Amino acid sequence: MGKLNIVQAINQALAQEMEKDPDVIIIGEDVAKDGGVFRVTQGLLDKFGPERVIDTPLAELGIIGTAVGLAAYGMKPVAEIQFMGFTYAGLEQLFSHASRIRSRSRGAFSCPMVVRTPYGIGIKPPELHSESSEALFAHMPGLKVVIPSNPYNAKGLLVSAIRDPDPVLFMEASRLYRSIKSDVPEELYSIPLGKANIYQEGSEITVVAWGTMLHRAAEASEDFDCEIIDLQTIRPFDEETVVNSVKKTGRLVVVHEAPRVCGFGAEVAALVAEEAFGYLKAPVVRVAAPDAVVPMARLEDHYMPSQEMIKKAYQKVMQY
Amino acid sequence: MTGRGLAGRLSHMPKTIIERSETSFLQVINEKGDSDESLMPPVGEAGFRRFFETMLLARSFNHRALSLQREGRIGTYASIWGQEAAQIGSALAFSEDDWLFPSFRESGVLVARGYPMWMLYRYWAGDERGMSAPGFNIFPMSVPVGTQVPHAAGAAWAMKLKGHKKAAAVYFGDGGSSKGDFHEGLNFAGVFKAPCVFLCQNNQWAISVPRARQTAAKTIAQKGYAYGMEGIQVDGNDIAAVYKVVKEAAEKARSGGGPTLIECFTYRLDDHTTADDASRYRTDEEVEEWKAKEPLIRLRLYMEKKGWWTKEYEEAEAKKAQEAVDADIKKAEAYSAPDPADIIKYTYKDLTGRQKKELKEFGWGS
Numbered sequence: 001m002g003k004l005n006i007v008q009a010i011n012q013a014l015a016q017e018m019e020k021d022p023d024v025i026i027i028g029e030d031v032a033k034d035g036g037v038f039r040v041t042q043g044l045l046d047k048f049g050p051e052r053v054i055d056t057p058l059a060e061l062g063i064i065g066t067a068v069g070l071a072a073y074g075m076k077p078v079a080e081i082q083f084m085g086f087t088y089a090g091l092e093q094l095f096s097h098a099s100r101i102r103s104r105s106r107g108a109f110s111c112p113m114v115v116r117t118p119y120g121i122g123i124k125p126p127e128l129h130s131e132s133s134e135a136l137f138a139h140m141p142g143l144k145v146v147i148p149s150n151p152y153n154a155k156g157l158l159v160s161a162i163r164d165p166d167p168v169l170f171m172e173a174s175r176l177y178r179s180i181k182s183d184v185p186e187e188l189y190s191i192p193l194g195k196a197n198i199y200q201e202g203s204e205i206t207v208v209a210w211g212t213m214l215h216r217a218a219e220a221s222e223d224f225d226c227e228i229i230d231l232q233t234i235r236p237f238d239e240e241t242v243v244n245s246v247k248k249t250g251r252l253v254v255v256h257e258a259p260r261v262c263g264f265g266a267e268v269a270a271l272v273a274e275e276a277f278g279y280l281k282a283p284v285v286r287v288a289a290p291d292a293v294v295p296m297a298r299l300e301d302h303y304m305p306s307q308e309m310i311k312k313a314y315q316k317v318m319q320y
Numbered sequence: 321m322t323g324r325g326l327a328g329r330l331s332h333m334p335k336t337i338i339e340r341s342e343t344s345f346l347q348v349i350n351e352k353g354d355s356d357e358s359l360m361p362p363v364g365e366a367g368f369r370r371f372f373e374t375m376l377l378a379r380s381f382n383h384r385a386l387s388l389q390r391e392g393r394i395g396t397y398a399s400i401w402g403q404e405a406a407q408i409g410s411a412l413a414f415s416e417d418d419w420l421f422p423s424f425r426e427s428g429v430l431v432a433r434g435y436p437m438w439m440l441y442r443y444w445a446g447d448e449r450g451m452s453a454p455g456f457n458i459f460p461m462s463v464p465v466g467t468q469v470p471h472a473a474g475a476a477w478a479m480k481l482k483g484h485k486k487a488a489a490v491y492f493g494d495g496g497s498s499k500g501d502f503h504e505g506l507n508f509a510g511v512f513k514a515p516c517v518f519l520c521q522n523n524q525w526a527i528s529v530p531r532a533r534q535t536a537a538k539t540i541a542q543k544g545y546a547y548g549m550e551g552i553q554v555d556g557n558d559i560a561a562v563y564k565v566v567k568e569a570a571e572k573a574r575s576g577g578g579p580t581l582i583e584c585f586t587y588r589l590d591d592h593t594t595a596d597d598a599s600r601y602r603t604d605e606e607v608e609e610w611k612a613k614e615p616l617i618r619l620r621l622y623m624e625k626k627g628w629w630t631k632e633y634e635e636a637e638a639k640k641a642q643e644a645v646d647a648d649i650k651k652a653e654a655y656s657a658p659d660p661a662d663i664i665k666y667t668y669k670d671l672t673g674r675q676k677k678e679l680k681e682f683g684w685g686s
């Protein structure tokens with residue numbers, strides 16, 4: 001057991017899975033000698049050599065598209081896309097192929113591959129380095145979407161993602177990479193995909209969040225009796241845990257960094273309306289970014305849901 | 321040998337040669353400042369002074385941007401050090417009617433075109449308004465690598481459809497040449513014979529990935545031939561050569577001759593951006609070798625030989641450049657803070673119903 005940050009925890013998960021399974025390889029831009037722009041793959045080139053930790057040409061479509069072929073043939077590619085905004089170049093490969101091969105071939109072929117990518121506001125970068133587009137990916141049947149919130153679940157979830165028989169998009173909050181440390185067991189362990197974690201038990205408000213916003217939602221909850229659910233996997237998500245909690249609390253607040261319109265909060269809210277309507281004591285509230293493009297550094301703090309906005313939402317459901 | 325060797329040739333060699341393509345390299349002024357005057361573009365002393373003074377200005381802009389970043393006064397910045405000849409030589413070769421499509425590493429191009437430096441500093445400080453200068457036929461810098469290539473092909477196509485005698489030009493890197501966007505953009509421009517100039521600054525690196533990892537081909541220039549256009553490699557540290565080739569390509573485009581791919585062979589002397597540490601992946605020796613070949617030294621040597629350069633001239637011009645840059649930094653920093661409502665306001669031409677509610681909800685409404 002050691003205190004690790006998320007960068008170190010993911011690095012450890014990669015190293016241990018690579019040791020265990022010779023088919024696991026890392027591909028991407030700057031992942032080898034540079035160790036990734038966030039240093040997540042640092043040291044892996046030295047450990048596993050240039051046949052398994054591979055700098056590719058600068059082409060996200062090529063990276064994801066070849067990962068489909070690599071995976072179909074029996075390798076287990078873990079592709080790093082440098083920032084979430086650059087996955088867009090590879091969408092056709094993800095949406096038209098990776099997520100559909102199993103269905104298209106009625107099970108004859110599959111794509112057990114992982115696409116890792118940093119997401120969200122966090123590093124005051126140029127444009128397109130702060131995207132939170134989980135809902136876009138969660139909408140595609142056949143693709144799994146995982147978002148860890150701390151070093152412990154980052155390691156366990158990544159191990160599951162690598163071993164998963166289907167393609168997984170693994171989103172890492174750039175803001176959290178080095179900002180939290182927690183105990184991470186040295187040995188390999190896995191956390192099942194599709195299961196939420198009850199981050200904090202409570203009885204009056206069910207709060208659903210993931211990644212960066214989980215922490216903000218928790219910090220804002222001091223004066224409230226919140227049950228905070230860390231979704232961990234966005235697709236497929238743990239409907240049972242959410243519905244059961246709402247049945248207990250009668251109130252739901254969903255918090256996410258992405259714009260509200262068609263954000264994943266809409267899915268959570270709709271599910272609760274369908275399955276726990278009779279238990280609701282207040283309308284569901286979503287706290288999210290506005291219906292607009294993520295701004296650059298100067299305005300990004302205004303865009304990201306603030307603690308005050310989250311507190312207001314808690315008050316709103318309590319006072320209804 | 322990977323890729324390039326003959327060992328991998330198919331044994332059934334074709335009997336008929338369909339087409340041969342040659343890729344040439346152009347240099348006008350060498351590293352010692354010696355020139356081949358038969359190739360020299362006819363810009364004369366005034367032209368060279370303009371090259372030199374614009375280079376000093378761009379260098380000063382760049383130098384200050386790096387120090388502002390260190391002081392936390394702007395955000396992550398991509399340096400142009402080493403690429404000034406490629407950027408300024410090309411920018412000055414276009415006419416103001418031509419449209420330019422820059423990547424994020426084109427401060428030199430924008431400065432050469434007279435784009436307000438204070439707005440560039442605003443942009444790099446994370447303020448979108450820095451890209452909103454009216455009256456410049458310059459698209460906002462493109463951050464996703466290579467994605468701007470088809471835009472230029474499209475704009476050039478539009479010029480042709482409208483019968484305008486102009487050219488569109490797009491700037492991208494060696495890394496950008498690996499993107500599908502590059503190939504599709506060139507292909508469209510080739511098929512529609514669009515008046516487009518594709519300008520690759522091959523600075524040998526895409527962050528930590530060397531040029532050899534982008535393509536197994538010998539040059540990037542030769543890729544033009546597969547799309548039915550001429551490709552040429554030019555010494556990207558030789559401003560005379562860059563200017564000459566770009567000027568000809570732009571004129572060819574405007575007069576209906578179709579697109580050209582130009583590879584400026586140059587070098588990124590700084591880290592990739594201020595967020596990078598290049599010592600992790602490349603040697604000091606390599607950098608030192610290229611430092612000796614950097615574009616300003618060569619230009620100075622040539623102008624000195626011609627009697628167009630003196631120490632006093634350079635000092636006076638450098639001082640002017642610095643003063644211009646200082647004034648623009650002042651202006652940039654005195655500028656109003658951006659209004660949070662701007663986040664929403666420019667999503668569509670008109671606000672949506674949802675956005676009107678959000679302006680109130682977020683407390684940004686007026």
Ligand SMILES: Cc1ncc(C[n+]2csc(CCOP(=O)(O)OP(=O)(O)O)c2C)c(N)n1
Pocket residue numbers: 029058060082086089425463464465466492493494495496497523525526527588592
């Ligand atoms: C589509 C895309 N992928 C990745 C990145 C991150 N990134 C920014 S610059 C860069 C390298 C670009 O290399 P090159 O095209 O040679 O241009 P240079 O930086 O050398 O000017 C990378 C990988 C990006 N901005 N866009």
Ligand SMILES: [Mg+2]
Pocket residue numbers: 493494495521522523524525526527
């Ligand atoms: Mg480059």
